[in-house]
Amino acid sequence: MAYTEEELKKELETKEYEYGFYTDIESDTLPIGLNEEVIIAISKKKDEPDWMTQWRLEAFKAWKEMEEPEWANVRYKKPDFQAISYYSAPNKKPKYDSLDEVDPELLDTFKKLGISIDEQKKLAGVAVDIVMDSVSVATTFKKTLAEKGIIFCSISEAIKEHPELVKKYIGTVVPKKDNFYAALNSAVFSDGSFCYIPKGVRCPMELSTYFRINQAGTGQFERTLVIADEGSYVSYLEGCTAPSRDENQLHAAVVELIALDNAEIKYSTVQNWFPGGKDGKGGVYNFVTKRGLCEKNAKISWTQVETGSAVTWKYPSCILKGDNSIGEFYSIAVTNNYQQADTGTKMIHLGKNTKSTIISKGISAGKSQNSYRGLVQINSRADNARNFSQCDSLLMGNECGAHTFPYIEAKNKTAQIEHEATTSKIGEDQIFYCNQRGIDTEKAIALIVNGFSKEVLNKLPMEFAVEAQKLLEISLEGSVG
Amino acid sequence: MDLKDKLISSFMAFENNVDVDHPVHDVRMEAIKNFEEKGFPTKKEEAWKYTSLNSLQKVDFSIFPKEENALEYKDVKKYFLHEIDTYKIVFIDGIYSSYLSETTHDGVDICLMSAALSKPMYQQVIDVYFNKVASKDESLTTLNTAFSREGAYIYIPKNKMPRKPIEILHFATGNEASLMLQPRNLVVVEENAEVQIIERHQSLTGNEVLTNSVTEIFAAENGIVDYYKIQNDAPTASLIDNTYINQKNKSVVRVHTFSFGGKLTRNNLNFYQNGEYIDSTMKGVTILGDKQLVDHHTLVHHIEPNCESHQDYKGIYGENSTGVFNGKIIVDKIAQKTNAFQQNNNILVSDKATINTKPQLEIFADDVKCSHGCTIGQLDEEALFYLQTRGIPKKEARALLMYAFANNVLATVRIPELKTRINKLIANKLGVNLGFDL
Numbered sequence: 001m002a003y004t005e006e007e008l009k010k011e012l013e014t015k016e017y018e019y020g021f022y023t024d025i026e027s028d029t030l031p032i033g034l035n036e037e038v039i040i041a042i043s044k045k046k047d048e049p050d051w052m053t054q055w056r057l058e059a060f061k062a063w064k065e066m067e068e069p070e071w072a073n074v075r076y077k078k079p080d081f082q083a084i085s086y087y088s089a090p091n092k093k094p095k096y097d098s099l100d101e102v103d104p105e106l107l108d109t110f111k112k113l114g115i116s117i118d119e120q121k122k123l124a125g126v127a128v129d130i131v132m133d134s135v136s137v138a139t140t141f142k143k144t145l146a147e148k149g150i151i152f153c154s155i156s157e158a159i160k161e162h163p164e165l166v167k168k169y170i171g172t173v174v175p176k177k178d179n180f181y182a183a184l185n186s187a188v189f190s191d192g193s194f195c196y197i198p199k200g201v202r203c204p205m206e207l208s209t210y211f212r213i214n215q216a217g218t219g220q221f222e223r224t225l226v227i228a229d230e231g232s233y234v235s236y237l238e239g240c241t242a243p244s245r246d247e248n249q250l251h252a253a254v255v256e257l258i259a260l261d262n263a264e265i266k267y268s269t270v271q272n273w274f275p276g277g278k279d280g281k282g283g284v285y286n287f288v289t290k291r292g293l294c295e296k297n298a299k300i301s302w303t304q305v306e307t308g309s310a311v312t313w314k315y316p317s318c319i320l321k322g323d324n325s326i327g328e329f330y331s332i333a334v335t336n337n338y339q340q341a342d343t344g345t346k347m348i349h350l351g352k353n354t355k356s357t358i359i360s361k362g363i364s365a366g367k368s369q370n371s372y373r374g375l376v377q378i379n380s381r382a383d384n385a386r387n388f389s390q391c392d393s394l395l396m397g398n399e400c401g402a403h404t405f406p407y408i409e410a411k412n413k414t415a416q417i418e419h420e421a422t423t424s425k426i427g428e429d430q431i432f433y434c435n436q437r438g439i440d441t442e443k444a445i446a447l448i449v450n451g452f453s454k455e456v457l458n459k460l461p462m463e464f465a466v467e468a469q470k471l472l473e474i475s476l477e478g479s480v481g
Numbered sequence: 482m483d484l485k486d487k488l489i490s491s492f493m494a495f496e497n498n499v500d501v502d503h504p505v506h507d508v509r510m511e512a513i514k515n516f517e518e519k520g521f522p523t524k525k526e527e528a529w530k531y532t533s534l535n536s537l538q539k540v541d542f543s544i545f546p547k548e549e550n551a552l553e554y555k556d557v558k559k560y561f562l563h564e565i566d567t568y569k570i571v572f573i574d575g576i577y578s579s580y581l582s583e584t585t586h587d588g589v590d591i592c593l594m595s596a597a598l599s600k601p602m603y604q605q606v607i608d609v610y611f612n613k614v615a616s617k618d619e620s621l622t623t624l625n626t627a628f629s630r631e632g633a634y635i636y637i638p639k640n641k642m643p644r645k646p647i648e649i650l651h652f653a654t655g656n657e658a659s660l661m662l663q664p665r666n667l668v669v670v671e672e673n674a675e676v677q678i679i680e681r682h683q684s685l686t687g688n689e690v691l692t693n694s695v696t697e698i699f700a701a702e703n704g705i706v707d708y709y710k711i712q713n714d715a716p717t718a719s720l721i722d723n724t725y726i727n728q729k730n731k732s733v734v735r736v737h738t739f740s741f742g743g744k745l746t747r748n749n750l751n752f753y754q755n756g757e758y759i760d761s762t763m764k765g766v767t768i769l770g771d772k773q774l775v776d777h778h779t780l781v782h783h784i785e786p787n788c789e790s791h792q793d794y795k796g797i798y799g800e801n802s803t804g805v806f807n808g809k810i811i812v813d814k815i816a817q818k819t820n821a822f823q824q825n826n827n828i829l830v831s832d833k834a835t836i837n838t839k840p841q842l843e844i845f846a847d848d849v850k851c852s853h854g855c856t857i858g859q860l861d862e863e864a865l866f867y868l869q870t871r872g873i874p875k876k877e878a879r880a881l882l883m884y885a886f887a888n889n890v891l892a893t894v895r896i897p898e899l900k901t902r903i904n905k906l907i908a909n910k911l912g913v914n915l916g917f918d919l
Contacts, residue, residue: 071527378857380832395847398814408838410857413829417857421840425847 032085036060039187042086046156046191049163059176059186066180072342073371073403076311079250079285086188086221144204151196152207155223158194165196169227173256173293173319181252181313182289185221189254192223197232197263206461208237222253228263228298235266237464249274250285251309257292257300261322264299265292268460269316270468272308280338280367283310290314296322296351303459305468306333306341315373317346320354320382327356330456334472335368335400344374344405349382349415358389361453364400365476371403376419380411391421394452396445396476446473484538484661485520489513491544492627499630505598508612512626519620531805531837532747532776537719540689542661544628546574550654552685554581560683561648564898567679568647570633574654575662577631581650589643594632594665606636610669614697614727614753622723622749625695629665632694637674637704646677646896653718655686666696670704670732677896681711684718696724700732702756707735707895713742713906716773723749730756737894738765739903740775741910747776752790754781754816759788764890766795766903768883768910769802769834776805783816783846792823795887798834806838808853814845823853828860828886860886880913 031038039060043053068078145152151162159166176186197203228234251273259265267290276283286309292300302316318327329345347356356376364370372391393402404421426448434444449472450457457465492513499506521538522529550573561569568591571581577593584592590603597603598611612629616622633649653660670676684690700706712720720743726734740746752761767775781790796804810821827836840853860882868878887907894900908914 393842393844395844395849398817398845398847400847401843401845403844404840404842404853406840406855408855408857409835410827410829410837411835413832413834413859415829415857416859417855419840419853419855421842421853423842423844423849423851425849 033082034084034086034188038086042188042190046159048156048159051167052159055171055176056187059183060188062177063180063183063187066177066183068180072313073369073373073405074311074313074340074342076285076340081184084250086190148201148204149198150201150203151194153194155189155192155194155225158225162194162196165227166194166225169256169258170225171256173258173291174254174289179289181287182254185223185252185254185289189221189223192225192253194224195226195234195236197228197234199229200231201229202232203234206235206237208239220249220251220253222251224253224255226256226265226267227258228260228265230260231262233264235268235461237268237270237461239270239272239464239467251287253288253290255288255290255316259292259294259298259300259325261296261298263295264301266301267292267303267316268464269302269304269306270464270471271304271306271312272471274310275308275339276310276337278337280310283339284308285310286312286314288314290316291319292317292327293319294322294325294327297324298322299326299328301328301330301459302345303330303456304332304343305456305460305464305471306331306343307471309341310339312339312341312343314343315345317348318356319348319350320356321350323351324353325351326354329356329358329360330459331360332363332453332456332468332472333361333370333372334363334476335365335370336476337366337368339366339368341369342371342373344372346375347377347387349376349378349385349387352381352383353385354382355386356388358387358391359455360389360391361456362391362393362402363396363449363452363472363476364393364402365396367399369401369403371405372421373405375407375409376417378410378412378415378417382412383414385412385415387415387417389417389419392452393421393423394449395423395425445476449473449476484540484542487542488544488624489517494545495628495630500599503598505607505611505629509627509629511617512623515618515623516620516627519623522620528778528807531803532745532774537691537745540659540691542659542689542691543657544661546576546657546660550574550576550656552578552581552652552654557581557652557683557685560650560652560681562646562679562896562898562902564901565896566645568643568645569650570647571650571652572631572664573652574656574660575631575651575664585643589638589641590634590636591643591647592634594634594667595630597634597667598630603634606669610667610697610699612697614699614725615695615723616725616751619723619749621693621721622695625663625665625693625723628663629695632665632667634666635668635676635678637670637676639671640673641671642675646679649678649680651682651692653684653686653688653690655684655688657688659689660691662690662692662694664692664694666694668696668698668706668708670698670700670706672701673703674701675705677707677709679709679711679896679899682714682718682720684715687715687717690715690718691721692719693721694723696722698724698726698734700726700728700734702730702732704729704732706733708737709894709896709899710736710738710748711903711906712738712740712746712775715742716744718743719745721747721749724751726750726752726761728752728754728756728759728761731758732756733760733762735762735764735893737890738763738777739906740765740767740769741906743773743775745774745776747778749778749780751780752782754783754785754788754790757785757787759785761788761790762893763791764793764893766887766890766907767804768797768887768907769799769804770910771800771802774803774805777807778805779808781810781821783810783812783819783821786815786817786819788816789820790822792825793890794825795890796825796827796836797830797883797886798827798836799830801831801833803834804836804838806836807841808839809841810843810851810853812842812844812846812849812851817846817848819846819849819851821849821851825853825855826886827857828883829857830859877913880908880911883907883911
């Protein structure tokens with residue numbers, strides 16, 4: 001791949017969580033706790049129209065009635081929702097004309113993260129909408145996109161500028177009462193990204209956002225809404241890093257994708273929130289609701305590389321509503337030390353001739369627990385539905401666990417469903433073979449893990465594939481021996 | 482009064498008829514307490530997500546049959562495996578029928594649970610094995626434990642093997658408008674011993690029957706158990722079958738379940754591998770028609786290293802039927818070198834049929850080979866066409882393909898006469914006469 005062995009070696013040496021720094025930017029933070037006033041205050045701070053405030057309040061009302069779910073195969077201390085500050089925005093927030101005006105400390109943060117904004121402009125061709133503690137502070141390439149009629153901005157901006165689109169689609173795929181965390185997000189979401197691709201437009205570049213949790217004790221409640229109008233195409237990247245914190249941080253995002261007739265959305269995630277220390281202390285709680293809706297002949301493809309977070313609870317799903325629509329899910333979930341992941345997908349086949357593919361690779365090391373939980377549901381009217389699922393788990397060491405909970409529900413006789421799962425470890429003969437050819441054990445393992453994950457890594461856009469491969473190695477470093 | 486209240490109040494009446502000073506009675510008291518606390522499982526529980534017991538709870542079941550009933554052998558002969566000689570333990574409406582049975586104490590004990598629970602000579606075995614592997618927590622199992630009094634008791638001492646297979650038959654005569662039965666079986670196979678058992682529940686009328694059965698099986702070192710369950714009951718009969726198996730070193734236990742009949746059938750099959758080099762096999766063929774539901778829940782708990790488990794369940798679902806398969810494999814941390822295999826293949830032949838399947842692996846050891854595969858599909862149109870071009874009518878061609886589909890499971894049936902019988906049952910269920918022996 002695009003990096004040399006020396007670079008990899010250097011990466012491996014700095015195996016501690018490398019993004020564990022904390023940027024000292026004055027933040028405008030709301031007092032801790034959650035009640036109706038806080039929600040009204042968030043809404044007001046963001047200059048939101050009345051319908052949005054009401055929408056948030058309705059969600060909050062529903063949330064109060066709900067109970068935190070316990071069915072997932074994860075154990076953790078439940079967050080105290082009254083001990084979190086629900087809004088934190090970097091408070092020097094001018095509208096920048098050029099990069100020079102940006103807070104230098106913030107620029108420094110980006111540098112450490114490896115997102116050099118100006119460089120990306122030229123080299124990667126990626127427009128980055130950087131979300132740092134909830135408020136979008138830098139948006140690039142907006143002009144190029146605007147020429148094509150593509151709207152790519154923060155959701156709060158979209159609420160102000162394009163209320164008709166937001167109003168029409170928000171909450172249609174993930175209703176505000178969908179589940180405990182989605183309701184919480186609907187009530188308090190601070191910011192996020194909004195993307196609209198007009199009819200027949202093929203987005204010329206990969207759209208991407210980077211999320212970071214920065215301010216201590218603040219939860220991050222992102223809301224992403226991607227709408228691909230008829231016949232359009234977009235590839236969207238999302239990457240996450242968060243600084244080290246002892247206290248557990250909550251991340252409850254909602255992502256909604258809408259692919260109208262003949263549209264295609266490719267959504268890729270590299271998630272690398274702080275996984276907690278070696279002793280299982282700290283780490284991010286990642287409770288995310290991601291769901292996409294496919295109309296006729298539409299396609300949604302989820303690709304995710306999950307290496308971070310102390311607790312992950314995430315099921316990117318596809319509702320295949322239109323005939324001939326396609327849903328895909330490619331996932332690599334790596335857990336090490338005391339990490340716990342319960343992740344998978346739901347493929348709901350409603351339309352005729354719908355197809356779905358699920359490829360899930362779980363790698364557990366250390367004392368971690370890794371679960372795949374998925375649902376394939378074929379509705380009685382979904383004639384000729386086709387599903388292929390494959391869940392493979394790789395175990396490293398005998399203190400970790402790998403679990404699979406695939407639910408398959410078929411109500412149509414023309415359905416064709418295949419499901420396969422395997423669990424294994426890295427074979428001694430494989431390592432021996434590598435050793436024989438002068439590859440040391442550590443590298444051999446990296447090699448084998450990469451091969452194991454290849455089917456999924458191949459689905460990532462180039463920029464991400466390199467990063468993801470490095471992440472895999474760093475996450476598993478020190479887990480074998 | 483709902484069924485739960487009725488059962489709890491019946492327990493007091495039940496106590497008047499059993500020896501309350503017997504140590505087993507404390508076990509019953511514990512069990513009824515657990516059932517009282519938990520009640521019948523609801524769809525909210527993960528294990529009962531797809532199967533509802535609500536409608537059964539509305540039926541006014543009589544818990545104890547009022548009178549003894551007799552049956553003529555010629556009337557029920559067809560339910561026996563009469564082609565070969567077998568030991569028989571026969572119950573009519575839950576009461577032992579000595580007339581239809583053939584038991585033995587010649588070297589092995591093939592007799593009754595009621596005798597084992599009351600006679601001092603069996604006390605030692607009861608102390609060691611009774612209610613030891615059955616769940617003390619699962620509500621329906623504890624309900625059975627609370628009312629445990631009658632059933633089959635099979636004890637095969639070291640190095641023995643009974644001369645012939647054992648049949649356990651439960652008939653319901655329909656003398657009661659609706660009857661609830663709770664048989665309790667205990668099978669103990671000592672070192673190097675072997676046994677073959679065929680179990681069948683049969684209702685003879687259209688009256689409602691609910692059977693909540695618990696079977697405990699213990700296989701000591703090198704013990705071999707072959708257990709065949711034939712579930713081809715009347716459309717008004719429901720069965721909840723709880724089987725718990727405890728295996729020691731190098732033992733082999735195979736359970737085959739053939740589910741063709743009944744209204745609601747729930748099989749909870751639990752294997753616990755308490756030793757090394759154990760082989761556990763569970764296979765099933767399910768063919769369902771109108772409004773039937775069969776729910777297979779299997780559990781294999783690999784506790785020690787170097788063991789194997791094989792699961793193979795085939796299902797064919799027609800009309801309004803519902804099939805559920807939930808196969809759980811747990812591999813403990815120390816159970817290295819485990820080889821666990823699970824397969825579940827299903828064919829839906831009707832638009833109204835539903836299949837819910839959930840294979841589940843929970844693995845804590847790294848040096849293991851575990852896999853599960855699950856498919857839902859249809860008969861191969863091309864194969865069907867091929868057979869038709871050779872002059873085989875469509876219906877027969879379909880049946881032939883379904884046979885082939887289920888054949889893997891039948892291949893391991895070790896009693897040839899039983900295999901023939903099951904083939905006939907399958908042909909019957911598919912509504913064809915193939916005119917040759919498969």
